[in-house]
Amino acid sequence: MDKIGIVSYGANIPRWRIKTEDIASVWGKDGKTISKGLGINEKSVPSIDQDTATISVEATRAALKRCNINPQDIGAIYIGSESHPYAVKPTGTIVGEAIGATPDLMVADYEFACKAGTAAIQSCCAFVKAGMIKYGLAVGADTSQAAPGDALEYSASAGGAAFIIGKDNVIANINHTYSFTTDTPDFWRRAQSKYPSHGGRFTGAPAYFKHVTNCATNLMQIAGTKPEDYNYAIFHQPNGKFPVSVAKKLGFTHDQIKQGLIVPYIGNTYSGASLVGLASVLDVAKPGDRIFLTSYGSGAGSDGFDISVTEKMNNLLRENAPSVFQMVEDKEYIDYGTYAKVTDLLYWE
Amino acid sequence: MGEGVARFWREIPQRYNFIGNKCGSCKRIFFPPRESCPYCRRKSMGKMKDIKLNGKGEIVTYTIIHVSSEDFEEQVPYPIAIIKLDEGPQITAQIVDCNIDDVKIGMKVESTFRKIRQDGSTGAIYYGYKFKKVIEQ
Numbered sequence: 298m299d300k301i302g303i304v305s306y307g308a309n310i311p312r313w314r315i316k317t318e319d320i321a322s323v324w325g326k327d328g329k330t331i332s333k334g335l336g337i338n339e340k341s342v343p344s345i346d347q348d349t350a351t352i353s354v355e356a357t358r359a360a361l362k363r364c365n366i367n368p369q370d371i372g373a374i375y376i377g378s379e380s381h382p383y384a385v386k387p388t389g390t391i392v393g394e395a396i397g398a399t400p401d402l403m404v405a406d407y408e409f410a411c412k413a414g415t416a417a418i419q420s421c422c423a424f425v426k427a428g429m430i431k432y433g434l435a436v437g438a439d440t441s442q443a444a445p446g447d448a449l450e451y452s453a454s455a456g457g458a459a460f461i462i463g464k465d466n467v468i469a470n471i472n473h474t475y476s477f478t479t480d481t482p483d484f485w486r487r488a489q490s491k492y493p494s495h496g497g498r499f500t501g502a503p504a505y506f507k508h509v510t511n512c513a514t515n516l517m518q519i520a521g522t523k524p525e526d527y528n529y530a531i532f533h534q535p536n537g538k539f540p541v542s543v544a545k546k547l548g549f550t551h552d553q554i555k556q557g558l559i560v561p562y563i564g565n566t567y568s569g570a571s572l573v574g575l576a577s578v579l580d581v582a583k584p585g586d587r588i589f590l591t592s593y594g595s596g597a598g599s600d601g602f603d604i605s606v607t608e609k610m611n612n613l614l615r616e617n618a619p620s621v622f623q624m625v626e627d628k629e630y631i632d633y634g635t636y637a638k639v640t641d642l643l644y645w646e
Numbered sequence: 647m648g649e650g651v652a653r654f655w656r657e658i659p660q661r662y663n664f665i666g667n668k669c670g671s672c673k674r675i676f677f678p679p680r681e682s683c684p685y686c687r688r689k690s691m692g693k694m695k696d697i698k699l700n701g702k703g704e705i706v707t708y709t710i711i712h713v714s715s716e717d718f719e720e721q722v723p724y725p726i727a728i729i730k731l732d733e734g735p736q737i738t739a740q741i742v743d744c745n746i747d748d749v750k751i752g753m754k755v756e757s758t759f760r761k762i763r764q765d766g767s768t769g770a771i772y773y774g775y776k777f778k779k780v781i782e783q
Contacts, residue, residue, distance in 0.1 A: 312743050345720055346742065346760040350773060354759040382761075382771055391773060395662040395759055619781065627781070629745070638720060 301425050302467040302604065303460050304366065304432060305613060307359025308576040309352045310456040310563055310624040311440075313342040315636050317451050323633045324446050331451060336537015340454035340564025342631060343440045345639045347455065349378045350388045352438040352569075354395040356459035359618035360434075361396060366461065368396045372430025373403040375420050377413025377437045377568045378457075379486070379493075381406050392436065403430070410484060411533055412594030413437060414458070414568040419474055419600060421462035432463040439567035444492035445642050452536055454564030458572035468610040469579065469588065473520045473603040477512035484595035495595075501539070504597050509533065509543050512599035513591045520603040524548040528586040531557035531574040533593035535565045549589075556581060562625045577621035582606045650765065654772045661774035664699040664757065666735060675699070677735040701757035701775065703731040708741065708749050717763040725749045729777060743778040754780040 316339045318328025332338055343352070353376055361368060374389040381388045389404035403424075407413040414437015421433025438457020443449035462471075483504035486493040496504075509532060517523065524530070530553045532540035537560050544554045557574030559566075566573055571592040578588055588604040619627070637643055657678070659665035666677035670693025671686040677699055683690035708727035711718070718724070725741040727749065741749055742760065755777040764771045 344742065346762070346776065348761055348771075350771075351759050351761060354773075358759070394658060395773070397663060 300467060300470055301422050301464050302462065302470040302607075303579070304463040304466055304468065305360040305364035305461045306458065306576050306579050307356045307361070307363065307618050308456070308458040308573050308621050308624065309355040309359065309438075310566075310573070310621070311341050311343045311347050311352070312627055312629055313344055313631050313639075314339045314563075314628045315342055315631055315633065319633055320451055320636075334538075335451055336541070336561055337452055337564055338561050339630075340452060341456055341566070342636055342639065343455040348382045348440050349376070349380050349438045349457070350382050350391045352440070352455065352457040353378075353388060353392045353436045353459065356436060356438065356457050357392060357396050357434060360459045360461050362617040363614045364461065364466065366432060366463075368398045369401070370431045371396075371398040371402065371434050371461070373421060373424050373433040374398065375405055375407055375417035375433070375435050377407040377409065377415070377417045377435070378439050379408055379410055379413065379567055380440045380442065381408070392434070396434075398434070409598060410594035410596050411535065411565070411567045411570055412592040412598060412600055414572045415590070415592040415600035415602070416594075418460055418462060418471075418602070419476070421460075422471055422474065425463055431465075432461050435460045435462060437568035437572040439569055441565065441567040442492050442640075445637070447492070449493065449495065452560075452565040454566050456563055456566035456573050457569035458576040460572070466609050466612070467607055468613050469582070470605045470607060471602055472605055473516060475512065475516040475519055475601045476598060477508050477515060477601075478598035479508070481508075481595075481597035483597055500535075500595070504595065505533070505535065505539050505593050506543060506546075508597050508599040509591050509593050510547065512601045513543075513547050513589070516591070516601035516603060522587075522603065524553070524589075526587055527553060527589040529556055529578045529582065530554050530589040531571050531578060532591050533571045533599075534558060534560035534574065535570070535593075537561045559621060559625065573621060580615065580620040580622070582610065584608045584610050650772070651770050654770070661762075662759070664701045664775070665696055666699050666733070667694045668697045669693065670695055675733045675735055677731060677733075677737060697733075699731055699733045699735070701731075702780070703729040703755055703777075705741075705749065705751055705753045705755060706730050706736060707751055710746055727755070727777070729755060740776045741778065742776045748779070756780050
């Protein structure tokens, strides 16, 4: 794909945090061991007035503050999430109205576990390449759910990132994209279930590692690249261990992944996870830098991207919105009682 | 359908995007928008023009709500402030993303998009503006 790519980007992370040790102590577990085992120190928690729609709007407004495009030139909005506020009524309609992009607009909500946001980027690239739209908006955001006491409770968090895709003033060319998809039931949520179910250790080798490794390897083959050709690499981060492990297996160094590894500080933002990592890399990337991204969505599939930062990055007004690490640092701790209240764990009639 | 759905839908431009209006006669700006200017009355008819405000302002005064209406019970205690917008109009809004002790008269604030309320667990969700402290980059 020649000269189609990211025109601007923005992220949003709720301010509340709960420490892994505070969750563990409620369930009589050793918090230090769990924190070390998962590679997660704390996770972000949405306040009672935040959801996937508000996170998507704030991330998109951050992206718009950094560039000078008219929201009316956005011809498509795709929001990837597994926590859309409504089961039926698209989050993208709310985002489109809130950024002033309606009514000449294509909108659909995407769901593919943690990779729906990267799928949204691919769709936008295709529409731009076909000449059907000038700009597309792709968002990956979640306020992910976890059953009380489940292993996911230590990681399921909230956040998201938005990317404006186009072919004018592209700050980062998307040189190649490739997806690897199979039917692998490692994690799911049935239509009427409040919380997801997962296959425990089955989520590892046949799921995350198989798909991420195949996607990454095949993408590098298509692009004709090697791990050392990249300045930064981002992998889906359901915990702090999987992305580190898969990066090492593929031949990437810790220096290449650390800027995009956000999960130890905010947990797994699901559809936002790899994209908040990409936003963090774009916060510091310079023209000429090359970025490798592989997402993963249970079910299962991986989307890979080979990205090159252009000279136009120098014109992007990055300082007009907070960086990912500024948002990581801007936090307020809550206890488990408050967490239970705001995440709807309490039930009464 | 909840009885508030149509009203909220009509108010989306102001709640999401700060669309106020300006009197073509005296140039006063209003938020929320008015059908006619209360100062110019008949002279303003047909001359009220929509204008997008920037969603930034300064706290004029505030209070901390400890006993709220039913929709906000889970959020107490929380600050409610009268905010003078950059363009002049004063509005009432909730302040979020800061400790309640940090709210001060004169504090610079900017709007943030939040969930305001919902019609129970099966009804519509209503979004709109709240305000947070401006953090200099």
